[in-house]
Amino acid sequence: MLSYIIKRIGQAVPVLVVLSAVVFGMVHLAPVDPAVVMAGGHQTSQATLAAVRKRYHLDKPIVVQYLYWARDALSGNLGESFVLKQNVSTMIGDRLPISLKLIGLAFLINLAVSFPLATFAAAYEGSWIDYLASILALVGASAPVFFTGIAGILLFSFDLGWLPAFGAGDSGNVIAQLRSLIMPAAALGLNLVALSSRIMRSSLGEVLRADYVRTAKAKGLSGTVVLMKHAMRNALLPVVTILGLELGFLVVGTVLVEYTFGLGGLGSLIVNAVQSNDYPVVQGTTLFVAVVFMALNLLVDVLYAVLDPRIQYR
Amino acid sequence: MRSNGVVRFSTRLAAAATAVAAVLLAPALAATPQKGGTIVVALPNPIVAADPAFSYGFVTNPVVTNMAEGLLKFGPGEQVEPNLASSVDHPDALTYIYHLRTDVTFWDGTPMTADDVVFSMQRYMDPKTASYVAWMYGSVKSIEKVDASTVKVTLSKPDALWQYVPATTAGDVIEKAYFEAHKDNFGKPGGGLMATGPFELAKWSQGQEIVLKRNPHYWDASSGGPYLDEIDYKIIPESTTSVVGLKTGEVGAMFNVPVNLISVIQKMSNVQLQLASSYFVDAIAFNTQHKPFDDVKVRQALYYAFNEAQFIKSVIKDAGDAAKATPVPPALWVFEKAAWSAAWDKIPDYSYDLAKAKALLAQSSVPNGFTATMETDSNNVRLNSALTLQAGAKAIGITLNINKVPGKQLETDFFNGKRPYDIIIDAWSTDFPDPAGNLQPVFASQYAGDGGSNIANYKNPTLDKLLSEQNALSDPAARTALMIQAQDVITHDVPWINTDYPKVIFVMGKKYAGYQIQPLWYWDAWAKDVYTVK
Secondary structure, X not given: OHHHHHHHHHHHHHHHHHHHHHHHHHHHHOOOOHHHHHOOOOOOOHHXXXXXXXXXXXXXXXXXXXXXXXXXXXXXXXXXXXXXXXXXXXXXHHHHHHHHHHHHHHHHHHHHHHHHHHHHHHHOOOOHHHHHHHHHHHHHHHOOHHHHHHHHHHXXXXXXXXXXXXXXXXXXXXXXXXHHHHHHHHHHHHHHHHHHHHHHXXXXXXXXXXXXXXXXXXXXXXXXXXHHHHHHHHHHHHHHHHHHHHHHHHHHHHHHHHHHHOOOOHHHHHHHHHHOOOHHHHHHHHHHHHHHHHHHHHHHHHHHHHHOOOOOOO | OEOOOOOOOOEOOHHHHHHHHHHHHHHHHHOOOOOOOEEEEEEOOOOOOOOHHHOOOOOOHHHHOOOOOEOEEEOHHHOEEEXXXXXXXXXXXXXXXXXXXXXXXXXXXXXXXXXXXHHHHHHHHOHHHOOOOHHHHOOEEEEEEXXXXXXXXXXXXXXXXXXXXXXXXXXXXXXHHHHHHOOXXXXXXXXXXXXXXXXXXXXXXXXXXXXXXXXXXXXXXXHOOOOOOEEEEEEOOOHHHHHHHHHHOOOOEEOOOOHHHHHHHHHOOOEEEEEEEOOOEEEEEEOOOOOOOOOHHHHHHHHHOOOHHHHHHHHHEOOEEOOOOOOXXXXXXXXXXXXXXXXXXXXXOOOOOHHHHHHHHHOOXXXXXXXXXXXXXXXXXXXXXXXXXXXXXXXXXXXXXEEEOOHHHHHHHHOOOOOOOOEEEXXXXXXXXXXXXXXXXXXXXXXXXXXXXXXXXXXXHHHHHHHHHHHHOOOHHHHHHHHHHHHHHHHHHXXXXXXXXXXXXXEEEOOEEOOOOOOOHHHOOOOOOOEEOO
């Protein structure tokens, strides 16, 4: 198992090299002069522009610029933001906790809704519960995050005044944070309920029709025991794959949700950087998210073995 | 300044709102301000830095101007007033002597000295700092300490606009010793700054909020404020969310008000909407070095083909005033008003007239029409002005295509010396209460290169001479006479079609009072006199 993990990490290296070069190149294709961005998009003297170009190596060929960046990135230094004058690694570190809380809560909401929904739908296949679950899932999947987000703000903050419209709550106050994060997390998590509940339901449905479940029922076991003990674990395998993918979706989804709800996490950092042509931040955050994706994939593969001991890794 | 952050709106209800605001302010002014309270201010983006060197924008300035103060300030009516300097001597055209107050301390209690002033100004001027306000030091030769409370600025050439610079963030004073101890993270979260202003930096969480608290030892307590205990700036990118915050009371004030939400704001009973005429000009600028826009007849023909009245009526509504061909809007007649007003009446009238447009085109280098491209971003006002001109141009046989680019690209092309466009649509305002700021940086040929703002790529030796001559004088009447001659050249040559003169907008909860927005609001320590209405 350990050697497998090491091998997988080794495979990730060339992927990262190619990815970083592509990200760097794409960002520099934009028809915008970074020196002007750094000068704040204001009238500037030639001397100031020259000083900026020299300081950020913008007077060097792009390949040399890439090598400078890659060298620093290897040591964990993702460079300095053109616009916000801060270190990109520090900015990611500062903003990560809020995104993690949001993703965690959204993931829990997703599980808390889709598990019961899928279980009931599978257990009562073809009944009204099954259809209702399908409809709910469809609505959830069809509404984009920024729509449910704004609709939520208008309903729960503007009209009812129950929840704060924006912000992450006081960092020392768990209740305030929950109150602040519940709406963005729900907007984000409910979007995925469709995917996870449908996969879970069909996986469970398939297992429930399997021979060994019939055997278990024939032995006289109760429906609940059959469902939860025998069927569930075997039905989980495809679900784990999907959940891993969904974590990736959630990382991407934070971009929209954080923007709508004024949460200063990683997502809003990315949006702001793209809007302001802040190359180092775009490069740094993209690279960071890519690494997170790769780590999640690895984690999912390892989880397979935990759930199904028959799976061997070499 | 370019209008990168300005968000405008178009609604007929705006005039009503001004009236409402006036009524609402009346009782507030009668109340005696008391200390206490917190105001939450919505910002659409994170601030660039808590550092005057990088405070030159509509998001960063309303934060930094409440912390750092300049030698001078702009008072009501945008008149220059003393601030950290109690007086200024101007013995000859090149010398400015600033007499500093001796009772000013930084937040940490250290007295402010000439060393701090010299250090701060030299830092803004140094190209290595890459300060956003470095350009204001273009004609400065040296900044020297005369004695502990006197600073001398020597110019390399006379510059009428220098008198205003110490009232902007380029004249803000920071503590030298503090900067040197925090070289690596000055102006960033963790490093912060050390200044003299009415509010000091209390908390800064990256991407979330910046909290300022009242400076209890503020030197200028005699003038009233600061009253508020705290200003809490929250970063809320989605404007709908900010407006919901205004309704629920979670947000107390907002400068960058979006177009489409004004009608919602006006229905809310708990906020006041302020509008004021500004120094801004919305313009469609011709690249006068690109054929056929080098031909004045072509430019005039297109000006006549722009239906300004309809554009104002359907797009701008009450968010701006109708414009003439001059880049000097009436709000900018801050001195020699009578002379400007008389000149205003003589400005050629380019009101929509397709017959005149066709006649001029027939006499031009391209009597049979041509095809060209207009560059704009997706801003509502700019895009609609492009569409309005496109329709008029079509009627006289000119095909104008619209090249819609991202906002950042428009900005970099604006300052790109290559001038890679036929026509660019943008806006401009002087940063000083002086008409020269709407003439020189945008029409003098020296500003056509990289980093310059002569978007029309306009090169006219006569105009250059008039503008540099007026800039070398200090007598307002003599300067105005030359500037009006420059205005005559521009209104004949029309390097720009002025589509409207937009207004500046500010929304604040009714439970607050003590600030009225003015054209150069972004230099104001606006929260200093704001208080909670009981």
